[in-house]
Amino acid sequence: MPRPVNADNPDELRSQLEQLQGSLAARQSILHFAHAGVATLVAFILGGAAAKLFWDSLRTPVLGFVAAAVALGLVVYGLTHYLKGRRELAGELKRYGDLLELRRRLRLDNPSLLLPR
Numbered sequence: 001m002p003r004p005v006n007a008d009n010p011d012e013l014r015s016q017l018e019q020l021q022g023s024l025a026a027r028q029s030i031l032h033f034a035h036a037g038v039a040t041l042v043a044f045i046l047g048g049a050a051a052k053l054f055w056d057s058l059r060t061p062v063l064g065f066v067a068a069a070v071a072l073g074l075v076v077y078g079l080t081h082y083l084k085g086r087r088e089l090a091g092e093l094k095r096y097g098d099l100l101e102l103r104r105r106l107r108l109d110n111p112s113l114l115l116p117r
Helices: 010-025 028-056 062-105
Strands: none
Touching (some): 010 062, 028 062
16 A cells, blocks of 8 residues: 655655556456456356246256356356455555656656756
8 A cells, every 4th residue: 555645755755656656557447347247247147048048948947047056146146246346346446546646746747847947
């Protein structure tokens, strides 16, 4: 976890900036949202297949029950990853705000200030 942004030493501010950039380089929320989306899509496909098996079957469709159970498991898996993704995104947005504040304090967003005089 990065230290607070209230330090006055430019070297310390730069090290905090590098630390924040490193933590924001790997966006874990995207991975969680991708898992949630794929799991939900596969769950809908399996749920439709299970419904079709139940609709067309003359006897008790054992495969339909298996497909419905797997679809339900995928929905739960997708929901948990969606919630994890939202939690990660909230932390990433906070760290991004800290990164912008550090950039402002180090005057990195104004290129004319970085030019030699």
